[in-house]
Amino acid sequence: MTDIFKLLRGTPEDSDYKKKGVIVQGITGAYGSVHARNMMAYGTNIIAGVTPGKGGQKFEGKVPIYNTVKEAVDASGAKISIIFVPAKFFLGAAKEALEAGIKLLVAIPEHVPIRDTMEVLDLANKKGAIIIGPNTPGIMIPELIKIGIMPPMPFKAGNIAVLSKSGTLLYEIADALTNAGFGQSITIGIGGDPINGTRMIDAFDMIKDIPDLEGLVIVGEIGGDSEEILAQRIIDIGFKKPTVAYIAGRSAPKEKRMGHAGAIVMGTYGSAESKVSMFNKANIPVAKRPSQVPVLLAGKMQQSD
Amino acid sequence: MRLLEFQAKELFREYGINLLPSKASTTIEEGRKHAKELGYPFVIKIQVPVGGRGKAGGIQKCQNDDEFELKYPQVLGLTIKGEKARAILLEKMADIKKELYLSLFLNRSKRCYTIIASPEGGVEIESVKNQIIKEVGLGNVSEQVARDVAKEMKLEGRAADDFVDILQKLAKLTVEKEAELAEINPLAIMQDGSLMALDGKFVTDDNGNFRHDELQKYQEKTEIEERAEKSGFSLVELDGNIAVVGNGAGLVMSTLDMLSDNGGKPACFLDVGGGATTESVYEALTLISKMNRVKGILVNLYGGIVKTTVVAEAFLKAYDDKLINLPVFARLKGTESEKAKEMLKDSRTKIYDSVEEAINASVMGIKK
Numbered sequence: 001m002t003d004i005f006k007l008l009r010g011t012p013e014d015s016d017y018k019k020k021g022v023i024v025q026g027i028t029g030a031y032g033s034v035h036a037r038n039m040m041a042y043g044t045n046i047i048a049g050v051t052p053g054k055g056g057q058k059f060e061g062k063v064p065i066y067n068t069v070k071e072a073v074d075a076s077g078a079k080i081s082i083i084f085v086p087a088k089f090f091l092g093a094a095k096e097a098l099e100a101g102i103k104l105l106v107a108i109p110e111h112v113p114i115r116d117t118m119e120v121l122d123l124a125n126k127k128g129a130i131i132i133g134p135n136t137p138g139i140m141i142p143e144l145i146k147i148g149i150m151p152p153m154p155f156k157a158g159n160i161a162v163l164s165k166s167g168t169l170l171y172e173i174a175d176a177l178t179n180a181g182f183g184q185s186i187t188i189g190i191g192g193d194p195i196n197g198t199r200m201i202d203a204f205d206m207i208k209d210i211p212d213l214e215g216l217v218i219v220g221e222i223g224g225d226s227e228e229i230l231a232q233r234i235i236d237i238g239f240k241k242p243t244v245a246y247i248a249g250r251s252a253p254k255e256k257r258m259g260h261a262g263a264i265v266m267g268t269y270g271s272a273e274s275k276v277s278m279f280n281k282a283n284i285p286v287a288k289r290p291s292q293v294p295v296l297l298a299g300k301m302q303q304s305d
Numbered sequence: 306m307r308l309l310e311f312q313a314k315e316l317f318r319e320y321g322i323n324l325l326p327s328k329a330s331t332t333i334e335e336g337r338k339h340a341k342e343l344g345y346p347f348v349i350k351i352q353v354p355v356g357g358r359g360k361a362g363g364i365q366k367c368q369n370d371d372e373f374e375l376k377y378p379q380v381l382g383l384t385i386k387g388e389k390a391r392a393i394l395l396e397k398m399a400d401i402k403k404e405l406y407l408s409l410f411l412n413r414s415k416r417c418y419t420i421i422a423s424p425e426g427g428v429e430i431e432s433v434k435n436q437i438i439k440e441v442g443l444g445n446v447s448e449q450v451a452r453d454v455a456k457e458m459k460l461e462g463r464a465a466d467d468f469v470d471i472l473q474k475l476a477k478l479t480v481e482k483e484a485e486l487a488e489i490n491p492l493a494i495m496q497d498g499s500l501m502a503l504d505g506k507f508v509t510d511d512n513g514n515f516r517h518d519e520l521q522k523y524q525e526k527t528e529i530e531e532r533a534e535k536s537g538f539s540l541v542e543l544d545g546n547i548a549v550v551g552n553g554a555g556l557v558m559s560t561l562d563m564l565s566d567n568g569g570k571p572a573c574f575l576d577v578g579g580g581a582t583t584e585s586v587y588e589a590l591t592l593i594s595k596m597n598r599v600k601g602i603l604v605n606l607y608g609g610i611v612k613t614t615v616v617a618e619a620f621l622k623a624y625d626d627k628l629i630n631l632p633v634f635a636r637l638k639g640t641e642s643e644k645a646k647e648m649l650k651d652s653r654t655k656i657y658d659s660v661e662e663a664i665n666a667s668v669m670g671i672k673k
Binding site: 087088111112113114115118119121122151164165166167168169170171172175192194195199219221222223224225226229246248249250251252253255256257258259260261262263266267268288289290291 | 307354355356411413414416417429430431443480483485486510511512513515516539541543551552553554555556557558559561562563564565566571574576607608638659660661
């Protein structure tokens, strides 16, 4: 398993320890520029940008822009890139990044065709790279590095890992956790698409052995069976850290896509009942509403004391 | 998008998958013409985008004119799981020896296409026994793989050959049209050993739509849905009386759940997406104003960087323009919320500190 912390933070021997360089693809776009600025303000080391045709210019007067990812990688040595291009250009942009040697690719665009995502994943597998998303808010180690579009306000450094399919629910629940005194060691946005570069179970494998991890929060929603598979893994390996889940979409009608391309119940496949019953089996309480998450987590912690 | 049976069959026909003669109509006059062309006996099948048609009486055998005149209007008038008939398909009756199951679907957890086949079809997939499951990567199915499945199905002779042919064509169709699911259930073995697709279910990936002009004719959208799409909103209409608006699919689903838990009935799911602006919230209110069933609006916005005053302006403008005259129960997380509350003080929009409070107030307020 690739060490996600090593990628995001590095090790003390690295000259760029805790300030790993990140490339922004689509840095001059309306969306990309706003979030590049926000990431910089958060302390993320935005080392280069890519916009074809704008090579040689500078973003905010300091970040060099290149025409291709390869040039940006050659000049900066970055292993991380975040993509802000329209969905129909995602396939090209992602392949370019992987071919250029990017090892962690954060895919923000929503509405990427499934076929394109699958093609990108195929290449990522061959290259040994990690894709977060598409349709993800991103990944962050609060107060250290933010590679995504999340607002900074709800997050605080700490020892709880949060895995979430949804963006705004991640903010909502991180906010509740922070207010209750539970900071976060890492938050990973799985994304709302049917096919995820990093599935719930992959994200779990990335965080399960964090030495000072004190708890895990799983924010799922209807559609697919990634929550069920994760619950089974938690049972199988006997993961003992306090874990709480939340599932959105209990009241959604069947066979209707609820905003996210992946949020759809087909027959019983993807239903909230199926997910909740698997979490129950894994002895993981499921919150009825976001504000209940820290309460249940505190309860779990008391039990394990 | 989910195609109706007759639309799926149009694609099947185009790809050379064996089908019985059939014709789709929307009026009994058209139907009578088709009846004459097909000849009795045939089956009348309601065309709705949901399963369970047979149980609901949406599939009826027809032996003669009298039965046709009686049953056509009956079936056309049915509502199944809230869905009205989009059309009626008349399909020639078949002499079936056996019913099989065959589908190709996007396996989300394995992240590949997967074949499911069974020698015991004709029932809902959940109850299909002896499933043969084969993962096929990006969806292409070689003749060898198709043969292997046919063998596991214990098919022989013509049935085996037809099966291999149909499976490969179905796979080609799935890949080329970017489907999430292509299902033939039942796939019938006829008396002569040949195979026929008696039903068809086909669900495509909406995000691939821009590459498929040829599928646009199957798009079924109301004016409200079309406007929502144009604004980048996600909208699902529901049958309750409290419209639910928020930003982010997860957050809106969560609000819907909490509202339902408290006895409220959601009228719609409306995700205005990313950041909320005066314009986007105003457009959301415009769409809601077109839904007559709505008695109140529940708003749940989590804007880390959104100024709630910007959102408040949209409500004030909507009242000023007489766009809405409904009570709004809002939870606006973001900056300047005290100022926003002050702005809305004398309006029918009330701002609450927590979503729970806003929900309680909406349920109580609408009951009155």
